[in-house]
Amino acid sequence: MPAQTFIAEAPAKHKGPLELRRKQAAAPMSDQRLLDTRGPDQFIHTDPWRVLRIQSEFVEGFGALAELGPAVSVFGSARTKPGSSFYEMGVEVGRHLAEAGVAVITGGGPGSMEAANKGAVEGNGVSVGLGIELPFEQGLNRWVDLGINFRYFFARKTMFVKYAQGFIVLPGGLGTLDELFEAMVLVQTRKVTSFPIVLLGVDFWSPMIEWIRETLVKEGMVSEKDLDLIQLVDDPADAVHRVLHGIPRPPSNNGDQRPE
Numbered sequence: 616m617p618a619q620t621f622i623a624e625a626p627a628k629h630k631g632p633l634e635l636r637r638k639q640a641a642a643p644m645s646d647q648r649l650l651d652t653r654g655p656d657q658f659i660h661t662d663p664w665r666v667l668r669i670q671s672e673f674v675e676g677f678g679a680l681a682e683l684g685p686a687v688s689v690f691g692s693a694r695t696k697p698g699s700s701f702y703e704m705g706v707e708v709g710r711h712l713a714e715a716g717v718a719v720i721t722g723g724g725p726g727s728m729e730a731a732n733k734g735a736v737e738g739n740g741v742s743v744g745l746g747i748e749l750p751f752e753q754g755l756n757r758w759v760d761l762g763i764n765f766r767y768f769f770a771r772k773t774m775f776v777k778y779a780q781g782f783i784v785l786p787g788g789l790g791t792l793d794e795l796f797e798a799m800v801l802v803q804t805r806k807v808t809s810f811p812i813v814l815l816g817v818d819f820w821s822p823m824i825e826w827i828r829e830t831l832v833k834e835g836m837v838s839e840k841d842l843d844l845i846q847l848v849d850d851p852a853d854a855v856h857r858v859l860h861g862i863p864r865p866p867s868n869n870g871d872q873r874p875e
């Protein structure tokens with residue numbers, strides 16, 4: 616049989632827009648996987664693909680925030696109810712920062728994040744929300760003017776640190792604690808130039824400070840000096856003043872405004 620006839624009769628394999636015969640039909644190719652619109656979606660669940668997605672989150676974040684100017688990251692509970700004292704505290708923080716010409720960066724979610732973004736808008740400032748993709752339906756709060764949605768917590772966390780000159784931490788739960796302790800560790804280990812971390816809500820935070828002092832310091836897990844990384848106040852205007860002027864904690868009482 617002439618070779619020409621054999622070639623013509625070889626059965627074609629169709630993959631999306633591709634028509635493949637002989638070796639091309641048998642051997643899987645990178646190009647083939649890339650162009651395949653009907654095949655399994657395994658490729659996007661591979662680590663090399665994730666690396667590209669992670670990279671794109673950094674590129675998007677750096678691009679959007681590079682020209683933000685002075686900014687402070689504000690953390691706090693996603694569950695704070697509008698009208699509550701903690702919510703109003705967040706609004707005031709956002710407003711004072713905005714009036715000082717400083718952008719407000721939050722997690723873009725509800726509760727205290729929404730409160731700080733609202734204050735930033737009311738103060739005619741820049742209101743930024745760094746949202747995170749979560750298993751349940753959720754969107755950026757309506758007071759976010761510049762919003763970025765992240766898939767990866769660690770890429771988002773980089774933005775909170777890289778574009779802020781300080782942190783203000785409102786009362787919160789696990790997410791807030793995670794952000795607070797990450798900030799403290801970055802300063803403690805000198806991964807970032809020291810910047811102010813101000814906790815708002817003396818009654819709320821004091822037991823945690825006491826536990827650090829009475830247990831962690833006494834057990835030698837942290838040094839007394841590490842408590843100087845944070846300041847504790849009750850007044851939003853004072854918190855903003857301290858974070859903007861980098862006022863260090865008084866060493867005598869570690870910044871706790873309570874009388875000893």
Ligand SMILES: C/C(=C\CNc1ncnc2c1ncn2[C@@H]1O[C@H](COP(=O)(O)O)[C@@H](O)[C@H]1O)CO
Pocket residue numbers: 689690691692693694721722723724725728746747749753786787788789790791792794
């Ligand atoms: C719990 C609910 C929504 C959660 N939505 C969030 N959106 C954006 N950022 C969030 C969200 N939840 C936590 N965060 C981050 O952690 C901090 C708050 O966590 P906490 O455990 O509530 O203290 C906050 O600063 C965010 O960066 C439905 O109400």
